[in-house]
Amino acid sequence: MAANSLRATEILETHVGYLLSRLGSLSAARFEGMLAPFGITRMHFGLLKILDGAGPSSQNMLSNDLGMPPSRVVAFVDDLEEQGLVARERSEQDRRVNVIRLTSRGRAVLARANKIAIKWEDELLGDLSAAERTHLIEMLQRVAARHLRPASAPGANR
Secondary structure, three states: OOOOOOOHHHHHOOOHHHHHHHHHHHHHHHHHHHHHHHOOOHHHHHHHHHHHHHOOEEHHHHHHHHOOOHHHHHHHHHHHHHOOOEEEEEOOOOOOOEEEEEOHHHHHHHHHHHHHHHHHHHHHOOOOOHHHHHHHHHHHHHHHHHHOOOOOOOOOOO
């Protein structure tokens, strides 16, 4: 046996991809569990957050924002519409386009779920100072901008 005193996982923990993957899995599973009492998933939460922040959006724009196929967005919108959290309406500019808007019930559920999200982030990042959290978010946003952001222009087809 080698004289290396590192555990196998400590060797892996020197790789950013490994750490991001493990923390992503942990965060997703824990957050899903915290959202379950509201009848929503983290993808539903993301969709509600986008609608709250950007206002009514087309299903196509939501698909671009979430980085997922339109058919999956339609299924998520169906779920949320069934619960009365969003409403689907025809666009006044183009009757072929469905516009999704947050309902008052959706805003209320989002407000409660957002408190849970903040609580989870505080727990997850509890060992970091406020400045370190800000710096971590800025660095992750830079990486995401390069690898995750859709190529479409911001605000198009809202």
